[in-house]
Amino acid sequence: MKKQILGKNLKVSAVSLGCMGMTHAYGAPSDVNEMSKLIAQAVDIGYTMLDTAECYTGTNPDGSTAYNEELVGKALRPYRDKVIIASKFGVQITAAGLHTNSRPSTIRKSIEGSLERLGTDDIVFRAFDNGKHIGDTKGKDGIQTAFDSFAKQFLTLYHMNGEKLFDIDGEQASGTTYCQVTLRFEKDRKTFQTQQGLRYQNKYVKVSGEWKIKEMSSDIIWRETHEVI
Secondary structure (H helix, E strand, C coil), X not given: CCEEEECCCEEEECCXXXXXXXXXXXXXXXXXXXXXXXXXXXXXXXXXXXXXXXXXXXXXXXXXXXXXXXXXXXXXXXXXXXXXXXXXXXXXXXXXXXXXXXXXXXXXXXXXXXXHHHCCCCCEEEEEECCEEEEEEECHHHHXXXXXXXXXXXXXXXXXXXXXXXXXXXXXXXXXXXXEEEEEEEECCEEEEEEEEEEEEEXXXXXXXXXXXXXXXXXXEEEEEEECC
16 A cells, blocks of 8 residues: 655555444444454555544443444554554543543543553654644653643633534435634733634434434634734
């Protein structure tokens, strides 16, 4: 498989394997052994980047929680020196639904949890500023230091849900959600606030009487930054 460079020098397969559906969003979690074999086959044919997240969880038939990161981590243990694992934080599943939280304390807790579930202490934190890659930090201690320093500039961060629109056409449906993210930070002894509007667009299909997510996408539709007086 062809390779490509992410950021400055992270070389990965041109196509990554998204593992969300193995435990999350598409009904009951899939069989662990079957998914482990699938992951092994993906590595054998050239996949070197696999994507997971702390929120990709499901409920097993016995009522226990299926953690996507645990499945991916165990399956990749024999290939750990050959692959890059990409995970995400900031979205938590609660009894009330999806909840966004990217406060520094939550980020640190999320990273520690991901490292434990993945069974690794080797992770690369990739820092971006408005889409521009600004640096890499490797290892748990390095990430801790990076976030401690990075988080000092942030004063508040909150997520406000907005309008949700759904259009159902027989066995197909589409949904659009608009929301707003606000971030305050300090620079040169001044306080600034960035606001951006996000649009999430999902497509659904009805399978055996239940709606399942078919496609997911998101984009920033507006962004503005101003000084807080």
